[in-house]
Amino acid sequence: MSVKPMPTAFKSFARGVIEDWIIIPGKILIRNKKGLVGLLITLIYIIIAVIGPRVIPQPRSFTCMPYEPPSIFKWPPSFEHPLGCDYMGTDIWAQIVWGTPIVLQIAFVAGMLTTLIGIVVGMVAGFKGGIVDSVLMTITDIIMTIPGLPFLIVLSTIIAVSDPWAIGVLISIRWWTGLARSIRSQVLSIKQRDFIEAARILGMPTHHIVFREIMPNLMSFIAINFISAAVGAIYASVGLYFLGILPISAYNWGVMLNMAYKQAGALFSMSTLHYILTPIVAIIVLQTGLILFSYSLDEIFNPRLRTKV
Amino acid sequence: MSFKKANRAYEGIKPYLPVIKWFTKRLAVALITIYFAVTLSFIIIKSMPGDPIEALTQAFITQYYMDYESARSLAESVAPFVPRGPLWLQYIDYISKFFRGDLGVSISYSTGTPVMDLLAKTIPWTVLVVATSLVISFGVGVVIGMVMAYKHGGKLDSFLAVLFSIIRSIPEYIVAIVLLIVLGFQLKLFPTRGAYSSGIQPSLSLQFIADVLWHAALPILTWIIVHVGGWALGMRGSTIGVLGEDFITYAKARGLPSRRIVITYVGKNAILPLFTSFMLSIGFMFGGSIFIEYIFSYPGVGSLLYSAVSERDYFLMLGVFNIIIVAVVLAALLADILYGVIDPRIRRGTT
Numbered sequence: 001m002s003v004k005p006m007p008t009a010f011k012s013f014a015r016g017v018i019e020d021w022i023i024i025p026g027k028i029l030i031r032n033k034k035g036l037v038g039l040l041i042t043l044i045y046i047i048i049a050v051i052g053p054r055v056i057p058q059p060r061s062f063t064c065m066p067y068e069p070p071s072i073f074k075w076p077p078s079f080e081h082p083l084g085c086d087y088m089g090t091d092i093w094a095q096i097v098w099g100t101p102i103v104l105q106i107a108f109v110a111g112m113l114t115t116l117i118g119i120v121v122g123m124v125a126g127f128k129g130g131i132v133d134s135v136l137m138t139i140t141d142i143i144m145t146i147p148g149l150p151f152l153i154v155l156s157t158i159i160a161v162s163d164p165w166a167i168g169v170l171i172s173i174r175w176w177t178g179l180a181r182s183i184r185s186q187v188l189s190i191k192q193r194d195f196i197e198a199a200r201i202l203g204m205p206t207h208h209i210v211f212r213e214i215m216p217n218l219m220s221f222i223a224i225n226f227i228s229a230a231v232g233a234i235y236a237s238v239g240l241y242f243l244g245i246l247p248i249s250a251y252n253w254g255v256m257l258n259m260a261y262k263q264a265g266a267l268f269s270m271s272t273l274h275y276i277l278t279p280i281v282a283i284i285v286l287q288t289g290l291i292l293f294s295y296s297l298d299e300i301f302n303p304r305l306r307t308k309v
Numbered sequence: 310m311s312f313k314k315a316n317r318a319y320e321g322i323k324p325y326l327p328v329i330k331w332f333t334k335r336l337a338v339a340l341i342t343i344y345f346a347v348t349l350s351f352i353i354i355k356s357m358p359g360d361p362i363e364a365l366t367q368a369f370i371t372q373y374y375m376d377y378e379s380a381r382s383l384a385e386s387v388a389p390f391v392p393r394g395p396l397w398l399q400y401i402d403y404i405s406k407f408f409r410g411d412l413g414v415s416i417s418y419s420t421g422t423p424v425m426d427l428l429a430k431t432i433p434w435t436v437l438v439v440a441t442s443l444v445i446s447f448g449v450g451v452v453i454g455m456v457m458a459y460k461h462g463g464k465l466d467s468f469l470a471v472l473f474s475i476i477r478s479i480p481e482y483i484v485a486i487v488l489l490i491v492l493g494f495q496l497k498l499f500p501t502r503g504a505y506s507s508g509i510q511p512s513l514s515l516q517f518i519a520d521v522l523w524h525a526a527l528p529i530l531t532w533i534i535v536h537v538g539g540w541a542l543g544m545r546g547s548t549i550g551v552l553g554e555d556f557i558t559y560a561k562a563r564g565l566p567s568r569r570i571v572i573t574y575v576g577k578n579a580i581l582p583l584f585t586s587f588m589l590s591i592g593f594m595f596g597g598s599i600f601i602e603y604i605f606s607y608p609g610v611g612s613l614l615y616s617a618v619s620e621r622d623y624f625l626m627l628g629v630f631n632i633i634i635v636a637v638v639l640a641a642l643l644a645d646i647l648y649g650v651i652d653p654r655i656r657r658g659t660t
Contacts, residue, residue, distance in 0.1 A: 138341075141338045142338060142342045145338070145638055146346065147595070150599070150629070150633050150634075153599065157626070158353055158356075239480060243599070244619065257482070261604070276490070280486065283479075284483065287475070287479060288478070291474055291475055292471075292475075
């Protein structure tokens with residue numbers, strides 16, 4: 001039983017990757033308690049989103065027995081239904097769990113797309129300069145001026161979307177502008193620095209300058225922006241579901257809020273408070289986790305802060 | 310007019326040329342944005358499934374028991390564009406009517422009411438809530454931000470910094486629902502819906518004003534909770550920047566009273582960068598008021614947009630959308646101009 005030794009180049013590369021992506025961030029996180037808490041919260045949500053729908057049966061109405069139509073709201077939290085049931089006799093915990101992947105998918109898609117468009121537009125504008133820069137920045141200014149929420153509402157009444165990915169795309173149409181502007185000004189300031197000048201003189205190819213010299217300096221910035229785009233996407237999408245503007249076709253925290261607000265009378269009856277409180281807590285904890293996690297991103301990605309570890 | 314005279318006039322304008330160029334660019338972006346929004350609205354109206362004129366006709370028939378012919382001609386006369394003729398003519402008509410303030414009529418509210426009238430009725434309520442909460446949250450936030458900056462690095466500062474950035478990420482509809490449940494329904498301290506009690510006649514009496522403020526309290530409180538942290542964090546950052554400047558050290562060295570340094574030297578300079586976002590907030594809160602007004606059933610622009618969307622009343626929906634955009638654009642433009650007036654560095658075109 002002999003194991004072929006790995007080529008040394010690959011070994012050192014693998015060690016570098018492990019050190020860069022696991023050991024150093026781990027050390028930073030252990031020191032930075034806020035970031036650690038944030039990461040743990042985010043991970044718990046991701047685990048719920050991935051495993052939850054496979055373990056917990058799909059929420060169905062009238063499953064909390066006995067269902068007696070005249071006397072609704074008789075399902076406080078119990079052993080069988082840890083968070084109780086809503087006014088239709090649907091398990092609340094199951095609804096939260098089944099809503100999690102949708103919320104996270106929207107947040108992820110919107111975060112990714114916003115970041116991507118922002119980076120490309122900002123980089124191109126910053127590097128090319130001249131007419132390309134002014135055209136791109138004028139477009140950015142115009143889109144920036146359009147108020148995001150009404151724009152999103154009008155768009156989603158016309159383009160009827162229900163797929164979480166499509167909703168993510170819709171949200172990112174408006175939200176990339178801030179990042180594009182900041183990336184552009186960062187590129188403009190970094191472009192002048194000595195080490196870029198040195199790389200140019202050494203005859204480094206452009207892609208090397210962009211990805212090896214400039215990107216590392218922007219990484220913490222981009223990562224923090226990714227998180228805030230995700231937070232914004234959660235806000236917007238849950239809000240649109242809450243208003244009932246996005247089609248109520250899936251289990252979503254916004255739909256739960258909407259039902260609790262509109263129909264269940266959960267606002268004025270203490271006995272049904274858990275119904276409206278659950279999605280509220282779910283959203284607040286997720287947003288808090290993401291924000292706390294973003295606190296540690298600066299330390300993780302900023303090469304100058306890293307060296308102190 | 311001699312060449313010399315013209316030259317002197319040019320010399321007089323010359324220092325302001327960068328400002329003029331900068332302002333022209335701002336104005337151009339503002340106009341293009343409004344034009345873009347109006348064009349988008351036209352495209353939306355024309356690409357809607359179903360004929361909006363036909364929908365309006367049917368609404369007239371059901372509401373006023375009109376016969377088809379007169380309902381159709383009425384619908385055609387009040388539409389925000391000429392329904393007959395080539396597309397480009399309809400487009401030009403739509404744009405010219407928009408700039409004359411004709412946004413068409415509503416289908417869902419008492420049919421045939423001009424969109425402009427509905428807007429005129431709702432805008433004051435939104436302005437009341439937005440302006441009051443913006444001024445309060447800005448004032449409170451600036452003071453907290455300065456205190457945080459002076460205690461920079463201390464326990465209170467870092468606690469508040471984390472707390473504010475978390476609160477800032479909590480959606481306002483959640484804050485609104487929680488306030489509605491706790492202060493509205495459970496403690497019964499504030500009314501839960503509407504802009505004033507149904508029993509009171511709108512007038513300028515003290516009783517009516519007090520009633521309006523009592524009804525606006527929860528929406529305003531929601532905005533304040535959501536926004537005060539953002540202002541505090543912004544002011545904190547900008548104050549820390551100013552505190553490191555040489556002129557502060559110099560002022561201290563001159564032995565000026567610290568009260569004067571805090572207010573005139575630090576405060577004024579630190580608020581300046583926040584000014585633009587203050588003006589921009591007016592527009593964005595205007596557009597973002599849909600959640601709060603929906604939750605508190607407050608009869609403002611946001612509620613109007615919500616009912617237009619849920620009733621698929623497209624003229625009304627796009628009318629509200631366009632007015633919000635115009636408000637945002639004008640606020641941004643005004644912010645730029647005022648900023649130029651306030652900040653001498655911009656006025657002289659040096660930055």
